[in-house]
Amino acid sequence: MSRCLYCFTPYAFPLSWESLFNLHTDNGLCEECSEKLEEINGDICEMCGRPFSLFPEQYRQENTCNDCVRWESDIVWTGILAGNRSLYVYNPFMQEMLSKYKYRGxxxxxxxxxxxxxxxxxxxxxxxxxxxIPLSEERHLERGFNQSLLIAEGMGPVHNVLIRTSHEQKQSKKNRAERMNMENKPFEAVEDVSGKKVLLIDDVYTTGSTIRQAAKTLRDAGASSVSSLTLAR
Known part of the structure; x- marks a missing residue:
């Protein structure tokens, strides 16, 4: 018997062929909470991984959403990010889970x-x-841990090659021009990444600004390509 990491309800795997041969992977959630997570599948933007089923047809151009078309049409940003993939839709349950994870420790x-x-x-x-994606010293002290680092550590060996050079301002408080501006570079590469393929790890892809600024820093430091993986989109 296990206890759900989100709602703390005791649960056990239902008896099945998967559980009999140890093929069922436990994500630490009870069945009710697991069902509230929406994995991103099907038709998605080939650049940012946004599911096309969640927004009108007029906001896409062939296999790319209009946001990514605008990013790639900017001379500063074109080709900087090879692509993003996100695991889950940022629905109300995911929003609350990430809030509990990031802000309530x-x-x-x-x-x-x-x-x-x-x-x-x-x-x-x-x-x-x-x-x-690193946190600033202020944000790290505030939260007590870096949520992106913990996710990366669960995937494999981590390379902490980026540091924050300034305190983060929430992207929601910036307009599009401010998000795309690179005058105040928020990241610095502190290790050699020449010729390496990099996968950035973050919690949420919202506007793509943070990911692209980190990607540009790494590309300027010699990375051959930079992609990203986030929990939610």
């Missing part, structure tokens, strides 16, 4: 995502080194 919730993140890593990014 429930670091154990990182374990919920390990199995799915490892599968995605092995499937699409196995030749990439894992680089978590």
């Amino acid at each position: 429930d670091a154990e919730l990182a374990k919920v995502f390990y199995n799915t993140a490892r599968k995605m890593y092995k499937k699409e990014f196995q030749k990439h080194i894992l680089v978590p």
Whole structure:
């Protein structure tokens, strides 16, 4: 008998062929909580991984969403990010889970995502080194841990090649022009990444700004390509 990492309800695996041969992977959630997580599948933006089923047809151009078309049409940002893949839809349950994880200090919730993140890593990014998005010193002291680092550590060996050079301001408080501005570079590469393929790890892909700024720092430091994997989109 286990206890759900989110709601703390005791649960056990139902008897099945998968459980009999130890093929069932436990994500630490009871069945009710597990069903509230929406994995991203089907038709997605080939750049950012956004599920096309969740927004109108007019907001896409062939296999790319309009947001990514705008990013790639900017001379500063074109080709910087090879692509993003996200594991889950940012629905109300995921929003509340990440709030509990990041802001209320429930670091154990990182374990919920390990199995799915490892599968995605092995499937699409196995030749990439894992680089978590760093927190500023102020934010790290505030939270007590880096949520992206914990996810990365559950996937494989971690390379802490980035540091924050400034305190983060929430992306929701910036307009698009401010998000795309690189005058105040928020990251610095502190290790050699020349010729390496990098997979950035973060919790949520919202505007793509944080991911792209980190990617540009790594590309400027010599990385051959930079992709990203986030928990939610």
